[in-house]
Amino acid sequence: MATVVMKFGGTSVANIERIQNVARHVKREVDAGNKVAVVVSAMAGVTNQLVGWVKEASPLYDMREYDAVVGTGEQVTAGLLAIVLQSMGYRARSWSGWQVPIKTNSAHGSARIADVPGGDIRKRIEGGEIAVVTGFQGIEPKDNRISTLGRGGSDTSAVAIAIGLEADICDIYTDVDGVYTTDPRIVPKARRLAKISYEEMLEMASLGSKVLQTRSVELAMVYKIKTRVLSSFVAPEAMKPFRIDDIENIGTIVCDEEEIVEQQIVSGIAYAKDEAKVTLLKVDDKPGVAARIFGPLSDASINVDMIVQNVTPDGKHTDMTFTVHTGELARALDVLKKAKVDIGHFDVKSSADVVKVSVIGVGMRSHAGVAARMFKTLSEKGINIHAISTSEIKISVLIDAAYAELAVRALHTAYGLDSD
Amino acid sequence: MATVVMKFGGTSVANIERIQNVARHVKREVDAGNKVAVVVSAMAGVTNQLVGWVKEASPLYDMREYDAVVGTGEQVTAGLLAIVLQSMGYRARSWSGWQVPIKTNSAHGSARIADVPGGDIRKRIEGGEIAVVTGFQGIEPKDNRISTLGRGGSDTSAVAIAIGLEADICDIYTDVDGVYTTDPRIVPKARRLAKISYEEMLEMASLGSKVLQTRSVELAMVYKIKTRVLSSFVAPEAMKPFRIDDIENIGTIVCDEEEIVEQQIVSGIAYAKDEAKVTLLKVDDKPGVAARIFGPLSDASINVDMIVQNVTPDGKHTDMTFTVHTGELARALDVLKKAKVDIGHFDVKSSADVVKVSVIGVGMRSHAGVAARMFKTLSEKGINIHAISTSEIKISVLIDAAYAELAVRALHTAYGLDSD
Secondary structure (H helix, E strand, O other): OOEEEEEEOHHHHOOHHHHHHHHHHHHHHHHOOOEEEEEEOOOOOHHHHHHHHHHHHOOOOOHHHHHHHHOHHHHHHHHHHHHHHHHOOOOEEEEOOOOOOOEEOOOOOOOOEEEOOOHHHHHHHHOOOEEEEEOOEEEEOOOOEEEEOOOOHHHHHHHHHHHHHOOOEEEEEEOOOOOEOOOOOOOOOOOEOOEEEHHHHHHHHHOOOOOOOHHHHHHHHHHOOOEEEEEOOOOHHHOOOOOOOOOOOOOEEEEOHHHOOOOOOOOEEEEEOOEEEEEEEEEEOOOOHHHHHHHHHHHOOOOEEEEEEEEOOOOOEEEEEEEEEHHHHHHHHHHHHHOHHHHOOOEEEEEOOEEEEEEEOHHHHOOOOHHHHHHHHHHHOOOOOOEEEEEOOEEEEEEEHHHHHHHHHHHHHHOOOOOO | OOEEEEEEOHHHHOOHHHHHHHHHHHHHHHHOOOEEEEEEOOOOOHHHHHHHHHHHHOOOOOHHHHHHHHOHHHHHHHHHHHHHHHHOOOOEEEEOOOOOOOEEOOOOOOOOEEEOOOHHHHHHHHOOOEEEEEOOEEEEOOOOEEEEOOOOHHHHHHHHHHHHHOOOEEEEEEOOOOOEOOOOOOOOOOOEOOEEEHHHHHHHHHOOOOOOOHHHHHHHHHHOOOEEEEEOOOOHHHOOOOOOOOOOOOOEEEEOHHHOOOOOOOOEEEEEOOEEEEEEEEEEOOOOHHHHHHHHHHHOOOOEEEEEEEEOOOOOEEEEEEEEEHHHHHHHHHHHHHOHHHHOOOEEEEEOOEEEEEEEOHHHHOOOOHHHHHHHHHHHOOOOOOEEEEEOOEEEEEEEHHHHHHHHHHHHHHOOOOOO
């Protein structure tokens, strides 16, 4: 007997029929003797409707009120799923974030979970009741107001609840059947990974894979919560219930590196199309110039990703290239314009027509030549690299957007990831 | 400077434009220096959508989950109105029932308010912040779950909050501009009442007038909360802000009998079309027969209204006539069928083709001849009376539905209620 957290996103609960399908997934686990907490998102479309109303009310809205309005979507789904489960003969009740309570900090709209639940909800689950918990939302205890965790926050809710319940597994049901070596829409030979380490999943998530919210992976990693990515669209009865000693080989398990026996050197290729490149030409090469450039951007809450600095032939100037999110490009250029005198650069060039392609794998730590193979592969295809950034377990390059698919496919083959 | 509670129903907040209109009503009061709490219903249509989902999830639903789902509608409106008020430069925040808290009993779906708020919300209002409170919902403190007060419950929420804040007025904004002597759609000469006593309003509400929820009037009466019925569709700027010493002559003030100087003998004529008549023929006229008839009906939660008993010419039997809500007629007949042997009646007749017409006025207490005038008026028009029931301040008669309009018009004239 295990404690299982099951999370279902908006498309999995889009209408009553789909909620009934979710209930059958829950039934499978409960019938096998598992203790279950279900975490649900708002029905697909509902959150957009609520956000639309908020923006119509005022383009400049109070995030606390935004949270009060938008947080209702999950409450509706939780109540409906509890009703469906009851109609199937199960004991179930819905829990809002404030009832659990899922305590967060005061960063309304993108709050961070500060404390994970235990107490009453745990007792009830252990007594055989199914807890249906609202994802995405919590409570800011100081002011006693509803907070939300930001888009995709339900994944994080699920992991937090798994921590509070000391659950054996946190199953994230999505519209894909697992984590792939790369986007199968680009590379038909992409393979589903049976297992992936937290670190790799984290890089995947922050590098453009939409499967799991980055913060949920961080949290799972810190608290060692075994997380599984599954499809809610597989017939509930075609899947085996969770068993601690015999996890079925479906979906992808996100777990500790040590639990992955046959670790590949490279686990996946990610790409992100929402990067824009900014180049400052002929910046005076003096100490403190980086601070003068990135200080104002940081003050404007603009996140800078890759940074490359080259010295110009005259030795007195430097060209500084960096990337920002495409949605923030206009604002970034505006900030740089205002700071021009202070920075002392000759000109600014920018382009949103770039893509970041990344190779990810914990095996890189112990294997040389991973980067070299990447550069060689791209070079063979005639793809020019604008910028490079590396971490312990990933190498990212910025290239022209036109070469995105070609690069991903070539790298997928080069690292031996293609399925047979 | 006064403390004002303003309540707006679903049609008054049906979309953002109407919510902005509501905000202008609030602005008028705040600009005049009044302290304001606003109570809002769900946007028109939203509650029906939520109830529809609940019923689709299961025809037999848990009322606690129903409340969790349906209570979200008000939360959305409250957040949106707070945002609009903030965008106009006012300090405002939304409050859910559980945040105030509005404590209720455990009768989910039709909960009764057990405790009225004070504390934090009061301090904030006195500090100049506008409180936007969800109507219709509260919290059941034992299990810490959302409860709802039943359809129209927002009126009751408003009065309860007025009690908690010791407000000077509870303004109920609706789609009509006050309480009328009778339904203006039937009697074009109906007059708006400047004032009406709690007792009369209570009879009006329970006799078919949809202006205020019965329980809100009960609560206002017990705590002597001056309540005003106003139209939200009058231009906000065309109305004067509330002043304790100079209440403008708009809408209808529901207040203590003593505050009404020129009290009419009869204040209004109400009618209810949702009554059905049941007659049990030739019941054995023995002690305990009424208990044998009405006991089973009460056990089935069927509310019986008017009751008339006649003895048949033979002196051994009695005919028993009573009314039930039309929606419960089929169930009532079923109950009587099962209890036939026990009751010992010869036959049952029923008709939903009846209407109850009532004459209401506190002046009846001290004036004779009010009933006589009613019977005479109906007789002159050739209208047959099936049943009569009276209270201290009202007389109701049951007549054929076909005569409803004729009776209401004739009585309206007979009691001198027609406008000039």
